[in-house]
Amino acid sequence: QVQLVESGGALVQPGGSLRLSCAASGFTFSSYAMRWYRQAPGKERELVASISSSGGTTTYVDSVKDRFTISRDNAKNMVYLQMNSLKPEDTAVYYCQPFSWALRNFWGQGTQVTVSS
Numbered sequence: 001q002v003q004l005v006e007s008g009g010a011l012v013q014p015g016g017s018l019r020l021s022c023a024a025s026g027f028t029f030s031s032y033a034m035r036w037y038r039q040a041p042g043k044e045r046e047l048v049a050s051i052s053s054s055g056g057t058t059t060y061v062d063s064v065k066d067r068f069t070i071s072r073d074n075a076k077n078m079v080y081l082q083m084n085s086l087k088p089e090d091t092a093v094y095y096c097q098p099f100s101w102a103l104r105n106f107w108g109q110g111t112q113v114t115v116s117s
Contacts, residue, residue, distance in 0.1 A: 002026035002106040004096055009111030012086055020081040020111055022096030030074040033099035036081045038092035039110075046092075049081060050099065063089070086115045 008020040020036070033052050039045040049070040050059045058070050069082040079096050093110040097103070 002098075002103060004106060004108035006094060006096055006108045006111040009094060009113045011114045011116065013117050014087060014115055016086050016115070017082070017084045018086065018113060020083065020094055020113070022079045022081075022108070024077045024079065024096070024098070027098060027100075027103060029077040029098075032103075034070075034072060034079040035097050035099050036070060036079070037095045037097060038090075038113075039095070040089075040092040043092075045095070048094070051079065083113070086113075088115045091115050 003025045005023045006020060008018060010018060012018055031053055033050055035050045036048045037045050038048050046061065048061055048064055049068055051070045051072050055072050060068060067083065067085045072079045083090065091114050093112050095107055095110045097107060
């Protein structure tokens with residue numbers, strides 16, 4: 001069974017940093033690109049960052065470029081999102097997911113990030 005467990009969310013002041021983690025199991029992690037999404041209250045879920053299966057290619061939505069860094073550890077089946085210079089508009093529940101049509105309906109519980117003074 002596919003499992004995705006996100007962690008690391010917290011309440012942080014504007015300008016602060018957080019590192020989110022996602023533990024994945026139930027599929028061949030190293031074969032799949034991975035994505036981080038976020039969903040703010042009353043808004044659609046938004047793709048934030050992607051990383052290729054090898055980790056060699058990363059992409060970001062414009063609003064987080066130069067502030068967020070996605071990475072992965074295929075030996076540990078983990079994907080990370082380092083978030084720096086956080087802004088109130090980054091407040092959302094953050095989710096990870098493998099980039100796969102077959103696995104598109106599997107989601108974790110998410111981790112809450114709140115950026116507020």
